[in-house]
Amino acid sequence: MPELPEVEVVRAGLAPAVDGARVLGAEVRDPRALKRHVPLGLDGLPGDDGLGGHGVTLTAAAGASRAADFERRVTGLRLAAPQRRGKFLWIPVVPPVPQAPPVERSAAESTPGPASSQALLAHLGMSGQLLLRALDAPDDRHVRIRLWIEHRVHGELRLDFADQRLFGSLALDGLVPAAGGGSVPEQAVHIARDPLDPRFDDAAFVAALRARASGVKKLLLDQGLVSGVGNIYADEALWRARVHPETPGRALGPRTARELLQRLRDVFAQALAEGGTSFDEQYVNVNGQAGYFAHSLNAYGRAGEPCPRCGRAIRRIVIGGRSSHFCPRCQRRR
DNA sequence: AGCTACACCTGATAGC
DNA sequence: TGCTATCAGGTGTAGC
Known part of the structure; x- marks a missing residue:
């Protein structure tokens, strides 16, 4: 969760x-x-x-x-x-x-x-x-x-x-x-700072992303590179940045890498404002109440549904044993 | 260093 | 009515 x-x-x-x-x-x-x-x-x-x-x-x-x-x-x-x-x-x-x-x-x-x-x-x-x-x-x-x-x-x-x-x-x-x-x-100690930490080093993160051969979704889930990102928000940030989840980190231009970081911050901020993502009673706040961000998801868990941006059906693939959801039109492989 | 596979669990749901 | 398989928001380790 x-x-x-x-x-x-x-x-x-x-x-x-x-x-x-x-x-x-x-x-x-x-x-x-x-x-x-x-x-x-x-x-x-x-x-x-x-x-x-x-x-x-x-x-x-x-x-x-x-x-x-x-x-x-x-x-x-x-x-x-x-x-x-x-x-x-x-x-x-x-x-x-x-x-x-x-x-x-x-x-x-x-x-x-x-x-x-x-x-x-x-x-x-x-x-x-x-x-x-x-x-x-x-x-x-x-x-x-x-x-x-x-x-x-x-x-x-x-x-x-x-x-x-x-x-x-x-x-x-x-x-x-x-x-x-x-x-x-x-x-x-081995956990990197997260993107909402004032001491997060944007330039170092962008450089690290662009130095790796792995697919960018895997990199986003690597808590030693950037922390706090899980399966939902990785998919959502990639959708917002229009980046295919299997794009090698190396293939990201500096402009795209920075854009991705910004979209990650955006989605975190919006989810925070909406109290987080709750599908069932699995995630609740300290008073037992659910959050509302599930209604704002664009890609995660929406396989087969139309992309809110272009209408093409959202696809689900497996990356590292976990579901990944993306729009095959907006998020082209490079 | 990087990858895959698997370990740790419960419970909901789908299919037979 | 079972039974089985699959899936789920995470992380750490072993083994190649």
Whole structure:
């Protein structure tokens, strides 16, 4: 589901309730939703709880200890303002300081404070949701992890991580300095900045695109080149820029490459303004509400329907095992 | 470095 | 009424 606009809607929705809140407790109902969580271990090596990580099934015992580690370490943490890079979302955390001489935090209530070295990391995968709910609200479907938080203004709330397919996860992760400034979770260091990041380097991206032989759709999906782009918005940006998805990066002129980046920003901005793309209940904001951008899709999921620009039937092909939708007239191969 | 194939999952839908 | 196959917004790894 969630690509940059959806994750950004979630981040923005979380911010008021989470910034400055304290975690009162945690319940891990399904440890598979902690796939990215690395328990504190003997040497800090991933998987030193025996099993887990990507593509590896968690045993019951390993799952239970991972869940216990997460519940213990997250409880009591102070949460700061949620951040995002591409599809990765994280909330910097500050450990409870027992009898810390209360540093004047009048205007600084929203900042991580001295130096947050850890974050509560979330990736929504294909079907993850972060939901803010009243304490007595009924359970949503597929709730895998529940946090109880308390905020000075908003009082006590539940922060539920729901995920049908379990490709997403929560984790506690270390924050490290990011190239170019700021900090990112360790698990997101290899993720490029996204096109809405003020520090995104347009010229470097255009050069990188034009240096590759791969088809441009694959390049757009490469989170190490540009982040936040998934299958929907790749197809939509290519349609808007009139570029065939299999055009080699090398075959793009500088003008076309820049145009493509601009169309990507356009589609992200519009989708964000419309609350993201929801096909079913898979993607919803923190209040469980769907977005409207599905009505504005021109190519994605419209195989056989007329191109809104020229009327020719939209085609569907498979690229890298995933559906690609494009207009065979507007988007000519070169 | 780049590619494919596959792993991790649940659930909706289509076809027999 | 099953059963099976296919599909779905993502990412990380192994193996060539």
